[in-house]
Amino acid sequence: MKIISSAEEMRAFSKECRRENKTVALVPTMGALHAGHLSLIDIARKSADIVVVSVFVNPTQFGPNEDFANYPRKPEEDFEACRSRGVDAVFAPPASEIYRPDASTYISEEQISQNLCGKSRPKHFRGVTTVVGILFNIVRPDKAVFGLKDAQQVAVIRRMVRDLFFDVEIVEAPIIREDSGLALSSRNAYLDPGEREGARRIYESLLKGKALADDGCTNVDRIKALVINSVSSAKIRVIYVEVVDRLTSLPVQVAERGKSRISIAVWYGRVRLIDNIEI
């Protein structure tokens, strides 16, 4: 497995793959790999000849008061996990390789990204679309695999790919959960064992919302209210609960089974957690 830190070398590796008519799948990550990431890698492994995993804690998608400095970083463990999973190359550039001091160009999606996490994290998605565009231009993958835990992110990236004609197939991968139901996230590392247990309320509240929809309720406000009431506690404060279109993550007026998703973001103490469920 190659570990590549320079954009030029990454580009050369990828060109060589294309020259040999090998397809390339990219799994963009911020490292601190967990079983969710590994499931993305497995999907990539099945869908292309060559698997590239990028490990890059992207500074531009963090707000000024967010957890960029503390975000978990364990490159050696990440490389080992990639190696054991049959990854061909890890692209782990330093930030200075990706962003010049006078960088001034951004890719922004201005509809889907305005809702949900976009409201409370104003420049987050601009950071995401910009870095994903950069990674696509460096790696030029045939496919890129993203996890549905970040369903809005997937929708934003799909829109970007469509609007800007990136020649990349977006593959979405299901959420991987702990036994408690808590969606896997690198940020779960901020929770102590007791909190991790308490965080099961998040998925449980989504299941209750889904059950209500399964019972025939199409009233978005009722579903939202049930989820909000189920999840709220002394430690859990709701940032948003929304019923959205399954594909675009845009809010819907009517909850439709097979077409909608319930998305949630909460503060669990000082930890921001998101989750979602299709109904």
Place this chain on the structure above:
Amino acid sequence: MKIISSAEEMRAFSKECRRENKTVALVPTMGALHAGHLSLIDIARKSADIVVVSVFVNPTQFGPNEDFANYPRKPEEDFEACRSRGVDAVFAPPASEIYRPDASTYISEEQISQNLCGKSRPKHFRGVTTVVGILFNIVRPDKAVFGLKDAQQVAVIRRMVRDLFFDVEIVEAPIIREDSGLALSSRNAYLDPGEREGARRIYESLLKGKALADDGCTNVDRIKALVINSVSSAKIRVIYVEVVDRLTSLPVQVAERGKSRISIAVWYGRVRLIDNIEI
């Protein structure tokens, strides 16, 4: 020569070229081709195996009160000119092929694009960078040729290519002028013969500014004042005159020979004209 209107077909053509190990040069135009464009095509012809000319009057780079509706369009003449110049493919999509009704993704450059034309045409460069990014993603050229009449545009695109890691070499081509010195532009078609003659003042004023710099003047304000006074007339109203860095088009404090450029935009009656000269 192929005339291609669908993005999918354009992409397939370009992929076939790459498969045959042929390099592709793109000349992005808004049509109404004149000798300036033809010089770009000739440069492209010499620098790659395959020349693609895009002919697309890009709606998103026009402001609401600008000349999008009236912009000169003569596709048949353009195709004939391309054919006679040895172009391999013209990409002339309808606007609906490039922009979905709910398109919501933009590429924006937020430093270089703020000056000069960016001040009086607020969303112009966002339209330019977005469409050029789209064209790059569809055509995936090895090189792209741009004319220096639009020096700020070249600087913005260079910055975009650098920041977003587009794998395209930007080739810049010198300004082509009428005998009078008027820089060739599709918008010159708006001028009657008398106006066309009067518009020689624009280049003449730049030559005076350059002569002052050649004489050793490094004072930006003096150079600007001379150009403004030389060009102004009953019919010509200055939009801006600036001394800028030759490469970035960012304003400079000191005019330096070999490093600076004088850039100008004027209203000639109702026609907006731009020009520039290196000093």
